[in-house]
Amino acid sequence: MPTLIFQPEDYVFPASLDEVLGILDSEGAAAQIIAGGTTIHELAFRKGMGEVRTLVDVTRLPLGEIAVTGERLHVGATVSFTQLARHIRSTQPRRLALLTDAIAGIRPMQIRNVATVGGSISSSLPFFDLPAALVVLDAEVTTRGIDGPTRTTPIEQFFWDFFLPDLRFGEVLTEVAFTTPPADSGGAFMKFETNSVDWALVSVGVQARVQGRRFTDVRIALGGGIGRKVTRATTVEQALLGEPTTVDRIERAARAVSDDVRAFSDFRGSAEFRNHLLKVYITRCLVQAIARAR
Structure with missing residues (x-):
């Protein structure tokens, strides 16, 4: 008979948020909140659940509105x-x-x-x-x-x-x-993956406000395998403010993304490849965002 990779001792459905907080207070690191369970499944598969013994299911609480x-x-x-x-x-x-x-x-x-x-x-x-x-x-x-x-x-x-x-x-x-962003703005999100079930090498989200065919506000966030947390591409954002919404201008500004983030290398791809992808996907996202802002 196969051995389960994670075997919690208890699975509880608290009746209130106060009860959830009480369980966390009394059990500490031995208790883990669960809702959809997709991250916990991934952690359990990778043997990352540590000393967790109690799963606290919050799906019956009024947090789904x-x-x-x-x-x-x-x-x-x-x-x-x-x-x-x-x-x-x-x-x-x-x-x-x-x-x-x-x-x-x-x-x-x-x-x-x-x-x-x-x-x-x-x-x-x-x-x-x-x-x-x-x-x-x-x-x-x-x-x-x-x-x-x-x-x-x-x-x-x-x-x-x-x-x-x-x-x-x-x-x-x-x-x-x-x-909610203003009516004269548009956004887009894109990512590059090696396959449909692996984590993305890079992901890019943007929201841009366009007035008179020029950028008046730009926000760009970078995710995927580019660092240890989601990072803003503030240098690229500043380079685009007040500039015309042309592909050439966007491509030139996107080159500055290497000043905002230091991508890492792993078996999925090199840092150099990730930096190239970031420039490409920032450009593609902004072009899509401009189209949606009109």
């Missing part, structure tokens, strides 16, 4: 990728195309149906697609701790390192929120 307050979109932690994409397509398909691009590239479909927004963010992995897209949108992450108060953190500051988010002991991520 999407709410709109003016131009602000609030997404609960247990909202699935499919739910978020469906909401965007029915409300803001053009202005938030960046997000639907990112979600569409997550395969297979079964992953999109069960993986959650909060789980993707809490994993703090630059290889995941949704975190980079949310960095582009300047999203904010809300967490709640054992002593009751909530805390809001800009998502760009929430990612510290691989599997190291800005989650304090006993804290739970409850929602992510962002402002």
